[in-house]
Amino acid sequence: MDAGTRMQRDRPPPPSQAEIDAVYRNARLSLPAPLRLPMASTLSFLAGFTLGTAQGGKTSGLQFRAEHAHKLPTSTTGWFLYHKSKNYQMAYGGIREGFRMGFKVSFWTTAMFAIEQMFDSYRGTADLVNTVTSCVTVAGGFSLWSRPVSFLCCEMPLGGC
Numbered sequence: 001m002d003a004g005t006r007m008q009r010d011r012p013p014p015p016s017q018a019e020i021d022a023v024y025r026n027a028r029l030s031l032p033a034p035l036r037l038p039m040a041s042t043l044s045f046l047a048g049f050t051l052g053t054a055q056g057g058k059t060s061g062l063q064f065r066a067e068h069a070h071k072l073p074t075s076t077t078g079w080f081l082y083h084k085s086k087n088y089q090m091a092y093g094g095i096r097e098g099f100r101m102g103f104k105v106s107f108w109t110t111a112m113f114a115i116e117q118m119f120d121s122y123r124g125t126a127d128l129v130n131t132v133t134s135c136v137t138v139a140g141g142f143s144l145w146s147r148p149v150s151f152l153c154c155e156m157p158l159g160g161c
Helices: 003-010 017-026 033-067 076-123 128-146 149-158
Strands: none
Touching (some): 033 076, 076 128
């Protein structure tokens, strides 16, 4: 018996169209988890990258103006080079902040969808309780990551926030 015949014999039959339709019909957003997680991650990265690029470009432009306010150019060529340098700094700062923001947003979105899928699998049902639980879990994680507990223990009794 050759290897090709043995591989065909060992392989399970492909799923029927009814089985495929049932998987899509019972999944959240009508997408099974292996498609939904990468899609959510990619779309959230693109949204974060877009917002981060806009914010980073504006911030870099303002920082460039503040750093060079004491030595403004006096000639036409000087102004051309000033704006050229400023535009390069804005592009670099925008792209850098875009990637940073994109990765942050993508990480938290992927965490929410993955935890939601974990609760769906564990409980055997896809309902609002799983969604709320995963959102609150990720929000708590983000809160701890953004402002550690040690800060809250020291500052909150003193009335600081």
